[in-house]
Amino acid sequence: MNTPPSQPSPPGADWVDGSSVRIGALVPLTRPGWAESGRHLLAGLELAVRDVNEAGGVGGKPLELVVRDTAADPQKATAAVDELAGLGVTALVGEYHSVVARAAAGRADELGVPFLCSSAVLDSLTEQPTEWVARLAPEQSRGWRIYADFLLGAGNSRIAVAAQPSVYWASGIRILREHLAPRGGTVIELDMSALTPNAVCDALVGHGATALLLLVGHPDPAVPIVRSVRSDPRLAEILIGAPAGQPELTEWVNLLGGDGAAIPFLRYLPERLSPLGARVETALRERLAQAPSFVGFEGYDTIAVLAQVLRSHGPDRARIAGSWPHVEAEGTRGRIQFSRTPGISVWQWTGAPIQVVDRDPADPERFRIVHTG
Known part of the structure; x- marks a missing residue:
């Protein structure tokens, strides 16, 4: 297991060369994956990236999603993590299916690539405790x-x-x-x-x-x-x-x-959405041409959190992983912070509504x- 620094570097860390900050996105878009959930997850990710970029990006650079279809296949997900890591993505996001996310999280931990899991709930997302993976969905x-x-x-x-x-x-x-x-x-x-x-x-x-x-x-x-x-x-x-x-x-x-x-x-939605959540719901409805599922909000919140991390700690992979316990970001479903939960091997948002x-x-x-x- 790769171990990042226990404390993040201060703001103002150097940004890598390049025209954009590349984020690898793992999404089930074809059978036997639940492709409709994957489509909603991707819509949320893409909408948040658009909003971040329209607000000036991070570190003066736009975010860019590099999307890979996992099709609910753990082997495809592992191969996608390898490919995306080789392409130099700053972090990984997404995935809906728990067994697939488990494979992706394990590989991300081995490679030292931060992974912010959007929607999978399996308690044991990795075989051993890791600093590289954080999760928004409540544990199963x-x-x-x-x-x-x-x-x-x-x-x-x-x-x-x-x-x-x-x-x-x-x-x-x-x-x-x-x-x-x-x-x-x-x-x-x-x-x-x-x-x-x-x-x-x-x-x-x-x-x-x-x-x-x-x-x-x-x-x-x-x-x-x-x-x-x-x-x-x-x-x-x-x-x-x-x-x-x-x-x-x-x-x-x-x-x-x-x-x-x-x-x-x-x-995983609150009884009443915040003003941000209401605005995102309207935008997702337009993008999807139907009412968004909670998975769309999970996708949006994933990028909202990662963008906050990037603004505060820069794009270095180890600094991102070291920042999970210090995150505080406004999401569509509440204030998002990560902590350690007994029996859970990754950094966990414990405030997700159910x-x-x-x-x-x-x-x-x-x-x-x-x-x-």
Whole structure:
């Protein structure tokens, strides 16, 4: 592990030669990645870069994004980190998928390239504590405990999870079990490598489950599972949940219509946006031609934080990594600062807002807040 200086250099550090400050951006833009989330993430990154450059850039130089599509593939992400590091980027930003971000973060740590992760939540983003990586999204253990509290508050104690093999899904199941068991809750794991959507329905009835969580990919097998459960009269009262956020995608409601409503998921937005957040929401809506997801705000905040770091500490990679504990920047969702959190291997923003929301059955285009953390 590369170790940067414990204290950042003072403002006024020399800027490298070149016409721009290059930032490497890791974004899932093609299948099997959740490409819609990647598109929103990139829109937020690009909008913030535009705003920074229109305000004069940093150190008298414009920011330039060098974008690479990870396609939810850890190997592609690792190769992209190698390429971008070789191109001399000042820092890395982005990524949505936790397993992909984990691969990118590990490689960034090995190479000594600062990485500000926008959206991935996996607690163990690196194998060992690192000074090179900071994260804006709340850690999975915090968000999924809040989701578990929502389930209990809604009267659900027998929770089935339809899960595919993944470090991320396995981590989620562990968090749910550890949080629910002392509170009288039970987690029943359904292996989606062995079950069809119709077999899931039979298993839910057999186990007496009151809730089903979709810890699976989108659109398959998530959409077929929802269709099967919604059409089974034996399961008319069961709660379907998707903590990872599949129902936020426009494609979700396009494929499922009303069947995709009332499926709660985690979203990282405050109840009210700040004036900056409101302005960014309007600009993102224009850029995307649709309402922005929380991922767009994460992208914007990533560049807002990095630009503040660059203005204060210059473009040197080690100085950037050494600056994480000293960051204080205004984001779209609150004041952003990083700290060390027990059990988390990277610098963490602990103030990210967390909501549990769903789509309104009366109007699936509208979201309802059903719980806050």
